[in-house]
Amino acid sequence: MPIKIPDSLPAKEVLSGENIFVMDESQAFHQDIRPLRIAILNLMPTKETTETQLLRLIGNSPLQVDVTLLHPRSHISKNTSAEHLKSFYKTFDEISHRRLDGLIVTGAPVEQMEFEEVSYWEELKEIFEWSKDNVTSTMHICWAAQAGLYHHFGVRKVALPEKCFGVFAHTINQNNIKLLRGFDEVFHVPHSRHTDVSREDIENNPDLQILAESEEAGMYLVATNDGKQIFVTGHSEYDPLSLKWEYDRDVSRGMEMALPKHYFPKDDPERTPPAVWRAHANLLFSNWLNYYVYQETPYDIDPIVY
Numbered sequence: 001m002p003i004k005i006p007d008s009l010p011a012k013e014v015l016s017g018e019n020i021f022v023m024d025e026s027q028a029f030h031q032d033i034r035p036l037r038i039a040i041l042n043l044m045p046t047k048e049t050t051e052t053q054l055l056r057l058i059g060n061s062p063l064q065v066d067v068t069l070l071h072p073r074s075h076i077s078k079n080t081s082a083e084h085l086k087s088f089y090k091t092f093d094e095i096s097h098r099r100l101d102g103l104i105v106t107g108a109p110v111e112q113m114e115f116e117e118v119s120y121w122e123e124l125k126e127i128f129e130w131s132k133d134n135v136t137s138t139m140h141i142c143w144a145a146q147a148g149l150y151h152h153f154g155v156r157k158v159a160l161p162e163k164c165f166g167v168f169a170h171t172i173n174q175n176n177i178k179l180l181r182g183f184d185e186v187f188h189v190p191h192s193r194h195t196d197v198s199r200e201d202i203e204n205n206p207d208l209q210i211l212a213e214s215e216e217a218g219m220y221l222v223a224t225n226d227g228k229q230i231f232v233t234g235h236s237e238y239d240p241l242s243l244k245w246e247y248d249r250d251v252s253r254g255m256e257m258a259l260p261k262h263y264f265p266k267d268d269p270e271r272t273p274p275a276v277w278r279a280h281a282n283l284l285f286s287n288w289l290n291y292y293v294y295q296e297t298p299y300d301i302d303p304i305v306y
Ligand SMILES: CC(=O)SCCNC(=O)CCNC(=O)[C@H](O)C(C)(C)COP(=O)(O)OP(=O)(O)OC[C@H]1O[C@@H](n2cnc3c(N)ncnc32)[C@H](O)[C@@H]1OP(=O)(O)O
Pocket: 043, 044, 045, 046, 075, 076, 077, 078, 079, 080, 106, 107, 108, 109, 110, 111, 117, 118, 119, 120, 141, 142, 143, 144, 192, 193, 194, 246, 249
């Protein structure tokens, strides 16, 4: 949350120069507060796990958040029960008449398919188009980041020679970016993917900025200049044992799997990995909610119906 101080206090200039959010009295006087309307489009097969992970991060904020869970109506889920979806989820057509303050689109284990082979691709394209005019800011995670960059900007997806799998050190590329406020100079994030996005396509697009990256894992945070679209290539929301679960799953299927990098103590899969990305994950989500959603969204969000 911003600190509210008198307009003329000298500290205001110092803190503003350090990328600390300072709101002067005149701005604060005009701020109205209402719960934020956030939807999570959950494309993961393991929906209950992902719900919990994302709600944990969204919940760590002083803002009231009204959450709607969405699943694609054009895909019949094998791994999440119809009963769970019926009880807790809606589909896009049920909510598209109302605007959203924020939308989160999750990853999905479909990165090795062409986008057009994904059963809900047409529906997702419709949601992406709708989001441009009806959502204040959209956060795309992992495969959704690849899908969003491809749909909105024609950024190509690129196969990696080996799975990017582990917990990697990252650094920030630019100062004075609101999404990066309070970040350490080096922070850690899990990645788990077989594909990447084309750096060349992103660098050649004047609407996109690479905000943070990793020497080993590549680009991590990409955003449009106006902050309306955020693309996150890693999984800050993952639980401490998510990578272990994926590793054990693949080994038990007889796959030749390299250990997740920088994860198990002394690279011993019998030892418990420590979560070293939790503080970063909380900061990423609270910065997004505060600066890209709450501070930007209009108080009267719904279109006026005549
Ligand atoms: C790159 C990223 O975004 S990483 C995020 C993705 N990571 C994860 O999902 C990790 C957890 N998932 C998993 O471990 C596995 O997907 C499992 C264990 C749940 C299931 O794997 P499998 O048994 O090999 O495959 P299964 O045939 O059940 O299909 C897996 C999922 O792939 C997706 N999928 C497969 N084919 C398609 C398709 N043509 N169109 C859309 N989705 C598809 C679906 O999400 C499907 O699950 P769902 O129907 O419950 O939504």
